[in-house]
Amino acid sequence: MTLRLGTRGSRLALVQSTSVADALRALGHTVELVTIVTSGDVRRPDAAWGEGAFVGALETALLSGEIDLAVHSAKDVPIEREDDLVIAAYLPRADARDALVQRAGAPAATLASLPPGTVIGTDSPRRTGFVLAARPDLTVVPLSGNVDTRLAKLDRGETDALVLAVAGLGRLGWSNRITEPLAPEIVPPAPGQGALAIQVRATDAPLRATLASIDDAPTRIAVEAEREVLRLSGGGCRAPLGAFGRVVDGTITLTAGVVDPSGSGRAMASRSGLASTASALAATIADLLLPDRRWPAPTARRRGEETPV
Numbered sequence: 001m002t003l004r005l006g007t008r009g010s011r012l013a014l015v016q017s018t019s020v021a022d023a024l025r026a027l028g029h030t031v032e033l034v035t036i037v038t039s040g041d042v043r044r045p046d047a048a049w050g051e052g053a054f055v056g057a058l059e060t061a062l063l064s065g066e067i068d069l070a071v072h073s074a075k076d077v078p079i080e081r082e083d084d085l086v087i088a089a090y091l092p093r094a095d096a097r098d099a100l101v102q103r104a105g106a107p108a109a110t111l112a113s114l115p116p117g118t119v120i121g122t123d124s125p126r127r128t129g130f131v132l133a134a135r136p137d138l139t140v141v142p143l144s145g146n147v148d149t150r151l152a153k154l155d156r157g158e159t160d161a162l163v164l165a166v167a168g169l170g171r172l173g174w175s176n177r178i179t180e181p182l183a184p185e186i187v188p189p190a191p192g193q194g195a196l197a198i199q200v201r202a203t204d205a206p207l208r209a210t211l212a213s214i215d216d217a218p219t220r221i222a223v224e225a226e227r228e229v230l231r232l233s234g235g236g237c238r239a240p241l242g243a244f245g246r247v248v249d250g251t252i253t254l255t256a257g258v259v260d261p262s263g264s265g266r267a268m269a270s271r272s273g274l275a276s277t278a279s280a281l282a283a284t285i286a287d288l289l290l291p292d293r294r295w296p297a298p299t300a301r302r303r304g305e306e307t308p309v
Helices: 011-026 056-064 125-134 145-153 164-169 205-213 219-234 275-289
Strands: 002-008 030-035 069-073 087-091 098-102 120-123 139-141 160-167 180-184 197-199 242-250 251-258 266-274 307-308
Touching: 002 011, 002 056, 011 030, 011 069, 011 164, 011 197, 056 069, 056 087, 056 197, 087 205, 087 219, 098 145, 098 164, 120 145, 120 164, 125 205, 125 242, 125 266, 145 160, 160 164, 164 180, 197 205, 219 242, 219 251, 219 275, 251 275, 266 275
Parallel strands: 002 030, 002 069, 120 139, 120 160, 266 307
Antiparallel strands: 069 197, 087 197, 098 160, 098 180, 242 251, 251 266
């Protein structure tokens, strides 16, 4: 039997889906990649993507039986729980951090050492807010497109720097463009960033059993805890909230933060405990960050002023 694996058609999506296909082929399965066009793929080049933009068409194809499994960037999966579909496996996670990327040939700098007024491009409210919270003297401008498109815009001089995911850059062979990986305590990554989620129909017990053999437990525990912070906070994929979980020897450390996209109202929280308590830790952190579940984050008196929790 050939497993039909649904994927977006972008270069990054195909690289990611091929890694899943290779893991399944190593188990003796025949896998065919089926390219599905999503609403995120056909949006205007200058338009920011919306909730579920890269996922909905793949889920529809799953439910209709057009494909047997789908690969998503875990950070793009809508937070609402599905009854008919499940995430059957996560591959071992790549580096979850964001990265500062500068124009080719520019003198290397860190986020802390960039000259005042440096223009940084990103279409993420989360990245925008945390960058401005750390450096209110920088200028952040909207910049959308896939990784290759954004790098081309950067090198044409449309911005001085970018903030992109370390994982995406690495998977596309652009790790050499990273000027500085950004610490999660400064710019917490999107929940699920760097992880690949494999989705199947809930009723497909044989395929769920197959995928269980490649499911990485530490990645699942960390990603589900991060997403639980987001869910309990009442946010979605484009909420200005970051979360990062790390599981070592049965212990999880979960760090999360919220910020207004203007850079104000920054709040961070971190807790550690047994991996079996990850959901409870996520609930504690969500309560600390946004006790009234109001978005955007509480506004501090001055841009960059942090609310300690």
